[in-house]
Amino acid sequence: MSTGPTTAGIQGKIVVITGASSGLGEAAARLLSAQGAAVVLGARRIDRLRSLADELTASGAKALALQTDVTHFDQVKKLVDAASLAFGRIDVMINNAGLMPSSPLDRLKIDDWNQMIDVNIKGVLYGIAAALPYMKRQKSGHVINVSSVAGHKVRAGGVVYAATKHAVRVISEGFRQEVKPYNIRTTIISPGAVDTELPNSVTDADVAAGMRKVYEIAVPADSFARAVAFAMSQPDDVDVNEILFRPTAQEY
Ligand SMILES: NC(=O)c1ccc[n+]([C@@H]2O[C@H](COP(=O)([O-])OP(=O)(O)OC[C@H]3O[C@@H](n4cnc5c(N)ncnc54)[C@H](OP(=O)(O)O)[C@@H]3O)[C@@H](O)[C@H]2O)c1
Numbered sequence: 001m002s003t004g005p006t007t008a009g010i011q012g013k014i015v016v017i018t019g020a021s022s023g024l025g026e027a028a029a030r031l032l033s034a035q036g037a038a039v040v041l042g043a044r045r046i047d048r049l050r051s052l053a054d055e056l057t058a059s060g061a062k063a064l065a066l067q068t069d070v071t072h073f074d075q076v077k078k079l080v081d082a083a084s085l086a087f088g089r090i091d092v093m094i095n096n097a098g099l100m101p102s103s104p105l106d107r108l109k110i111d112d113w114n115q116m117i118d119v120n121i122k123g124v125l126y127g128i129a130a131a132l133p134y135m136k137r138q139k140s141g142h143v144i145n146v147s148s149v150a151g152h153k154v155r156a157g158g159v160v161y162a163a164t165k166h167a168v169r170v171i172s173e174g175f176r177q178e179v180k181p182y183n184i185r186t187t188i189i190s191p192g193a194v195d196t197e198l199p200n201s202v203t204d205a206d207v208a209a210g211m212r213k214v215y216e217i218a219v220p221a222d223s224f225a226r227a228v229a230f231a232m233s234q235p236d237d238v239d240v241n242e243i244l245f246r247p248t249a250q251e252y
Pocket of ligand 1: 018019020021022023024025042043044045046068069070071096097098099100119146147148149190191192193194195196197198199
């Protein structure tokens with residue numbers, strides 16, 4: 001049993017989180033676990049995942065860690081299958097893994113573009129593909145996809161990242177409409193600047209310096225975790241489809 005406080009709609013749920021080795025995913029894992037969820041953690045840095053899972057397990061929670069690269073469907077499927085195998089079902093799929101190596105288009109950083117498309121878009125689609133068969137069979141489930149303020153607005157220098165985050169919103173809204181027969185809830189969470197390792201994924205020194213300035217006003221990652229908990233803890237017939245939040249000080 002978890003020693004933390006419990007919340008209706010979270011206690012006992014089986015939650016798969018991609019990108020759980022740092023930042024938003026890690027914060028969500030900690031909060032949901034403290035509120036009684038079993039968490040199944042995926043990311044590439046398995047050491048960090050394992051130490052998080054060990055810490056949560058030591059405090060009485062249920063947690064599993066699996067090395068997962070979301071650009072490979074078979075690995076995402078393995079992560080979701082492991083959740084079902086260990087806990088019998090999957091209640092929530094949080095497609096959170098993402099990166100932001102932004103730069104102006106004329107720098108032609110095609111490898112960065114491909115990586116953002118592969119992780120931020122295909123990774124989300126693979127998460128949906130892995131979880132949907134279970135949720136269809138269960139006739140219940142909740143898919144939470146992480147977009148961004150950049151999924152609502154585009155800014156010079158961050159075009160490809162914004163395109164991927166707009167895509168996440170389009171995919172999520174279409175998915176919402178298509179899964180009505182299966183009683184599946186869908187939530188898009190679009191954070192502004194949150195203090196995580198995300199700016200480290202910027203590959204150009206001048207862009208990174210600009211990004212560090214933007215992130216001076218970043219808020220802690222538990223802001224995201226609370227948004228996830230809010231969406232999850234609504235009654236089953238209430239589907240919170242979109243949450244957009246920013247630091248109070250953020251203009252963009
Ligand atoms: N922080 C913000 O201000 C902000 C604002 C809006 C949206 N977001 C979105 O929030 C999400 C989480 O980012 P974060 O801010 O928490 O940044 P972060 O601390 O850098 O975390 C990113 C996570 O994604 C994982 N990841 C990256 N590539 C992956 C891959 N190929 N396969 C599996 N996992 C992968 C990383 O794990 P490994 O490296 O161990 O694989 C890490 O756990 C992203 O989708 C990001 O776009 C963040």
